[in-house]
Amino acid sequence: MSESVEVPKTLLVVIALHELGGEGDLETIAVKAHEMFPDQFCWRKYPHLPDKDAVRVHLSEAKKQSFGALVTDKDLREEGRGKNGARLKQYALTNAGIEKAQELATTYASGQVSATKNPLEYHRLIAPLLESEGFQKFSVGVGIQEVGRDAFLLHPAV
Numbered sequence: 001m002s003e004s005v006e007v008p009k010t011l012l013v014v015i016a017l018h019e020l021g022g023e024g025d026l027e028t029i030a031v032k033a034h035e036m037f038p039d040q041f042c043w044r045k046y047p048h049l050p051d052k053d054a055v056r057v058h059l060s061e062a063k064k065q066s067f068g069a070l071v072t073d074k075d076l077r078e079e080g081r082g083k084n085g086a087r088l089k090q091y092a093l094t095n096a097g098i099e100k101a102q103e104l105a106t107t108y109a110s111g112q113v114s115a116t117k118n119p120l121e122y123h124r125l126i127a128p129l130l131e132s133e134g135f136q137k138f139s140v141g142v143g144i145q146e147v148g149r150d151a152f153l154l155h156p157a158v
Contacts, residue, residue, distance in 0.1 A: 007104065008061075009040055009041075010058040010061045011100065011104060012033060012036070012040055012041075012058075013029065013033055013041075014070050014071065014093065014100060014104075015036065015101055015105070016029055016035075016037070016055075017029055017032075017091060017101070018105065020032050022097075022101075023090060024090070025091070026055065027052060029091060030050045030051070031050050034049075034051070041055055059071055059091055062097065068096050068097075069094055069096055070093065070096055070097035070100055071094065071097050072091070072092055072093075073090065073092070074090045074092075076088040129152065132151065132152050133152075134149075134150075134153075
């Protein structure tokens with residue numbers, strides 16, 4: 001049996017959206033993501049419930065150019081309210097999102113996809129710090145006074 005492939009939780013949401021035909025509203029996507037990956041998109045105290053906010057965060061990540069612009073959305077408030085008066089935002093896979101989902105579909109179908117162990121916050125905050133000039137110097141024994149605080153500052157990617 002081969003090992004599972006670890007992917008960011010954002011890609012798990014992309015897979016769920018693909019399973020829905022490539023588009024859907026937040027609640028529908030959250031339910032599908034919870035059905036497919038129950039341990040990843042649930043409340044901590046109530047694991048039988050889908051965590052809509054976690055799915056929303058990952059949909060927002062998937063929209064970013066830095067993540068490949070895999071998802072787009074359309075705010076339907078201008079067109080009136082949805083069923084039962086709810087405000088709706090419709091999400092859809094972009095061409096890049098469809099390609100990425102299809103790429104992962106075979107792996108998912110074999111039951112070999114799981115979320116990476118490091119959460120999104122790790123990738124945003126901790127990983128860049130570990131790659132900083134300051135940490136590199138500190139990790140080889142240079143004293144913190146010699147390294148200086150500024151060497152740990154995170155610089156935006158150019």
